[in-house]
Amino acid sequence: MRLLNRSNSKTRLSNSTLLFIIAGIIFLVMYGIALISFPVSFRQFQTFFDFFNLNAALFIVTLGMCIVMIGGGIDISVGAVCGLVTMACAMLLQSGAGNIWAALFLALGIGLAFGLMHGFLIAYLEIQPFIITLAGMFLAQGLLTTIHKEPLNVTNPAFVALRRYTIEIPWLGTTNRLGVFIPCEIKPSVFIVVALVILYAVMMKWSRFGRNLYAVGGNRQSARMLGINVKKTIFLSYVLCGLTAGIAGFVFLMTTGAGNIGNGSLYEIKAIAANVMGGIMLSGGVGSLLGAPIGTLTLLTINELIRAAGVQSNLQAIVSGLLLYLFIVLQSIIMALRDRKGFKLTLPSWLRLQQLRDGKNADTLK
Amino acid sequence: MPKIKKHFDRFSQLVLPLSVLVLLLIINLFKGADYFKITMINGVLYGNIPNILFGASELVILSIGMTLVTAAARGQDISIGELGAISSAIFVQYVLNASEVTIWTILVGFLISCVAGIVLGAFNGILVSFFNVQPMVATLILFLGGRSIAFIIDGKVSPILANPISNQIGTVIPGIPIQTPIILTAVFIAIFAIILKTTNLRLYVEAVGINPNAARLNGINPKKVIFLTFLIMGVCSAVAGFIAVNKAGRHDSVNLLKFIMMDAILAVALGGNSLAGGKFSITGSIIGAYTIEVLNRTLLRLEVNPEAIKAFKAVFIIILMVIASPVVRAYAAKLLDKMKTISGSMRQTKGLNKAVVSMADSSVQKEE
Numbered sequence: 001m002r003l004l005n006r007s008n009s010k011t012r013l014s015n016s017t018l019l020f021i022i023a024g025i026i027f028l029v030m031y032g033i034a035l036i037s038f039p040v041s042f043r044q045f046q047t048f049f050d051f052f053n054l055n056a057a058l059f060i061v062t063l064g065m066c067i068v069m070i071g072g073g074i075d076i077s078v079g080a081v082c083g084l085v086t087m088a089c090a091m092l093l094q095s096g097a098g099n100i101w102a103a104l105f106l107a108l109g110i111g112l113a114f115g116l117m118h119g120f121l122i123a124y125l126e127i128q129p130f131i132i133t134l135a136g137m138f139l140a141q142g143l144l145t146t147i148h149k150e151p152l153n154v155t156n157p158a159f160v161a162l163r164r165y166t167i168e169i170p171w172l173g174t175t176n177r178l179g180v181f182i183p184c185e186i187k188p189s190v191f192i193v194v195a196l197v198i199l200y201a202v203m204m205k206w207s208r209f210g211r212n213l214y215a216v217g218g219n220r221q222s223a224r225m226l227g228i229n230v231k232k233t234i235f236l237s238y239v240l241c242g243l244t245a246g247i248a249g250f251v252f253l254m255t256t257g258a259g260n261i262g263n264g265s266l267y268e269i270k271a272i273a274a275n276v277m278g279g280i281m282l283s284g285g286v287g288s289l290l291g292a293p294i295g296t297l298t299l300l301t302i303n304e305l306i307r308a309a310g311v312q313s314n315l316q317a318i319v320s321g322l323l324l325y326l327f328i329v330l331q332s333i334i335m336a337l338r339d340r341k342g343f344k345l346t347l348p349s350w351l352r353l354q355q356l357r358d359g360k361n362a363d364t365l366k
Numbered sequence: 367m368p369k370i371k372k373h374f375d376r377f378s379q380l381v382l383p384l385s386v387l388v389l390l391l392i393i394n395l396f397k398g399a400d401y402f403k404i405t406m407i408n409g410v411l412y413g414n415i416p417n418i419l420f421g422a423s424e425l426v427i428l429s430i431g432m433t434l435v436t437a438a439a440r441g442q443d444i445s446i447g448e449l450g451a452i453s454s455a456i457f458v459q460y461v462l463n464a465s466e467v468t469i470w471t472i473l474v475g476f477l478i479s480c481v482a483g484i485v486l487g488a489f490n491g492i493l494v495s496f497f498n499v500q501p502m503v504a505t506l507i508l509f510l511g512g513r514s515i516a517f518i519i520d521g522k523v524s525p526i527l528a529n530p531i532s533n534q535i536g537t538v539i540p541g542i543p544i545q546t547p548i549i550l551t552a553v554f555i556a557i558f559a560i561i562l563k564t565t566n567l568r569l570y571v572e573a574v575g576i577n578p579n580a581a582r583l584n585g586i587n588p589k590k591v592i593f594l595t596f597l598i599m600g601v602c603s604a605v606a607g608f609i610a611v612n613k614a615g616r617h618d619s620v621n622l623l624k625f626i627m628m629d630a631i632l633a634v635a636l637g638g639n640s641l642a643g644g645k646f647s648i649t650g651s652i653i654g655a656y657t658i659e660v661l662n663r664t665l666l667r668l669e670v671n672p673e674a675i676k677a678f679k680a681v682f683i684i685i686l687m688v689i690a691s692p693v694v695r696a697y698a699a700k701l702l703d704k705m706k707t708i709s710g711s712m713r714q715t716k717g718l719n720k721a722v723v724s725m726a727d728s729s730v731q732k733e734e
Contacts (some may be wrong), residue, residue, distance in 0.1 A: 049406050074502075117684075119686065121684065121691075122688070123695045125688060125691040125694060126693050126694065127643070127687045127688070127689055127690075128635060128640070128687075129693045130442070130631065130635075130641055131632065131635045131641070131683065131687055132684070132687065134628055134631070134632065134683070135680040135681075135683040135684045135687070137681075137682065138676040138679050138680035138683070139676070139677050139680035139684075141676045141678030141683065142673070142674050142677025142678065142679070143674065143677050145673035145674070145676070146671065146673045146674045146677060149673065153438075163672050187436070205634060228520050231653045244473060269509070269510070270508065271508070272502070272503070272506065273506060276506075281500070282441075282500040283500060302621070307720055309443070312515040314517050314518060315514065315518075316514075317510055317511045317514040318511040318515060319511075320510060320511070321507045321508065321510040321511030321512075322507075322511070324506065324507050324510065325493075325507045328481065328493065328497070328499050328503060328504065328507070329493070329497055329499075330496050332497040332499050333497070336497075336498065345526075
C-alpha cells in the first residue's frame with residue numbers, strides 16, 4: 001500500500017485526471033457566476049436538484065455516450081433510441097397489456113437490441129461507427145413514427161403513481177414569502193442516475209473491461225499487442241451504450257409521462273457537448289467517467305443561466321455555442337501547454353547510445 | 367502494368383456505389399417501364415432522371431467539400447447546413463436591399479455569400495487545425511448557434527426572393543432545355559475536377575490524411591492543408607445555400623438544408639471513402655450523393671408509408687455497409703479463392719485420393 005502511495009505521488013497527473021479537474025473547476029466557476037448573478041433562484045437547493053429531476057434521461061444518455069467515446073467510437077443513435085423507447089413503453093402501458101415491469105423490460109430489450117446490432121456491425125464487421133449509428137438513428141426514428149404518431153399520455157394508474165412519487169428531504173429546503181417551509185423534492189429517477197454513475201465509474205476504474213476500454217481507445221494496435229480482445233471490448237461498449245439509452249428512455253417517460261415524436265431529439269448532440277465539457281475526448285482513451293455528469297451539469301447550468309438572464313430566445317443558442325467554443329479552446333490550450341512541457345525528442349536507441357558516447361568523448365577530450 | 371492495377375483499384379472502389387445505383391434504377395424500371403422517359407415541356411426536359419439531378423444538386427456540392435474535409439481532417443463537418451443557411455441569408459439580404467436586381471446584383475451577392483462561407487469555414491478551420499480540436503466537436507458550435515445567426519440576419523421573417531433572375535436560377539433559363547441547378551452543379555464539378563488535375567491539392571490532402579506527422583516531415587504543413595479544406599468546405603456550403611435558396615424562392619432559416627450533413631457524410635461513405643481520412647475519391651462521393659437521392663425517390667415511388675421511409679433507408683444503409691465491410695469482402699475473396707483452387711485441382715485430387723487411400727490401407731495393415 002505504501003508503495004502504491006509513493007508511486008502515486010511521483011507520477012504526473014494523467015490526461016484524464018487533468019481534464020476532469022478542469023471540467024470540475026469550470027462547473028464550479030459557472031455555478032459560482034450563477035450564484036452571484038441570480039442568488040435568489042440558484043441559492044435554493046431545489047434548483048440544483050431540479051437539474052437532476054428534469055434531465056435525468058440526459059444524464060443517463062451522456063453516461064452511455066461517455067463509455068463509447070472512451071473506446072474511441074461514437075453513437076449518435078442514443079437520442080432516437082431514447083425516443084423510441086418512450087413511445088413503445090407508453091403504448092405498452094396504454095394498451096393495458098403490461099405493467100411497469102413489462103415496460104421496463106421492453107425498454108431494456110429495445111436498448112439491448114440496438115446495442116447488439118451496433119456492436120456486432122462495428123466491432124466484428126469493422127464498419128465505421130458514425131455510419132452504422134446514423135443508420136440506427138434513422139431506424140429508431142422510422143420505427144417511432146411507424147408505431148405511433150400522435151403524443152400519447154400514459155394513464156396507467158401504477159405508472160402515474162410512480163411518476164408522481166417524490167421523496168422529500170425534510171431538513172433541506174426553503175421558506176417562501178409566507179413563511180411556509182417547502183422541503184426539497186427528489187424524484188426516484190435521480191437515484192437511478194446516481195446508481196448508474198457509481199456502477200459505471202467503478203466498472204471503468206476497476207473492472208477488466210473498463211481498463212481494456214481505455215487501452216483500446218488510446219491505441220487499438222498496441223492494445224491488440226497486449227493481448228486484449230479488441231473486438232469484444234468494442235462490442236461490449238456499444239451494447240452498454242444501447243442498454244443505457246434504453247434505461248434513459250424509461251427514465252424520460254418517468255419524467256414527462258408521455259410518448260412523443262420529439263422525445264430525446266438532439267440528445268446525441270447534447271450528450272457529445274456535455275462529454276466534451278466533461279473532459280472526455282472524441283479521439284478516445286482519455287477522460288474520466290465522472291466527467292460525464294459534471295459536463296452535463298455544466299451544460300445545464302449554462303442553459304439555466306442564459307434563460308435566467310432573459311436573453312432573447314434565438315440568442316440563447318449563439319451564447320451557448322460561444323461558451324462551448326471558450327471551453328474547447330481552453331481545453332486545447334491547456335493540453336497543448338502540457339504537451340510542450342513534456343516534449344522530448346525521442347531518438348532510436350542506437351542513435352542515443354552514439355550520442356552518449358560522443359558526449360563522453362567530448363568530456364574526456366576536455 | 368502497375369498503372370493499370372492502380373486504375374483498377376480506383377475503379378474497384380466505385381463498383382459498389384455504381385452497382386447500388388444500377389440496382390435501384392432496375393427496381394424503378396420494374397415498378398414502371400417509363401422510368402427513363404424524358405418529356406419536353408415548354409422547351410425544357412422533364413422526367414425522372416432530370417428530377418434526380420435537380421434534387422441532388424446541393425447534396426452533390428456539399429459531398430465534394432465533405433470528402434476533402436474527411437480526407438484531410440479525419441473527421442466530419444456537421445455544420446454545413448448551418449453554414450449554407452447563414453451565407454444564403456446574407457445573399458438574400460443583399461439582393462433585397464439592392465434598388466434594382468440585375469445579373470450583377472445576383473453575382474455580387476453570390477460572391478459576398480461565398481466570402482461569408484469562407485469566413486465561417488475559417489472559424490471551423492482555425493479550431494480544427496490550430497487548436498487541435500476534433501472536427502465534429504469544433505463544428506458543433508456553429509451547428510448549435512448557426513441557425514439563430516441566420517434567423518437574426520433574416521430579421522425574424524422568412525424573406526421572399528421574388529425577382530425573375532433568381533427564379534430563373536432556381537428553375538430554368540428560357541431557351542436552355544436543362545434546369546439551371548443541374549448546370550450549376552455540372553460547372554462546379556468541372557471547376558473542381560480542373561483544380562484537382564492541375565494543382566497538388568489531392569496529393570497534399572491525402573498525405574496529411576494518411577499521416578500528418580509524415581507529411582510535416584516531408585515539408586507539407588498539415589495545419590495549413592486542413593485549414594484550406596475547411597475554407598473549401600465553406601465555399602461549397604455557400605454555393606449549396608445559394609442554389610437551395612433560389613430553388614425554394616424564400617429563405618427559411620429553420621428548414622433550409624436541415625440535417626443535410628447526415629446525407630453528405632453518408633454520400634462520402636457510400637462512395638467507398640474511409641471516414642478516418644486518407645485516400646479519397648470525389649467521383650465516388652458524387653455517385654454516392656446521387657444514389658441517396660435515387661434511394662429517397664425510389665422509396666417514395668414504391669409507395670412506402672411515409673412514416674416508415676427512414677426505417678427502410680436505415681435497413682438499406684446497413685445492408686450496403688455490411689456488403690462493403692472489409693471483413694465480408696475478405697471472406698468473400700477467400701471463398702472465391704477456395705472455389706478456384708477446388709475446381710482447378712479437381713482432376714489432380716482424383717488421382718491423389720487413390721494414392722492416399724492405398725497408403726492408409728498399407729499403414730493399417732502394418733499396425734495389424
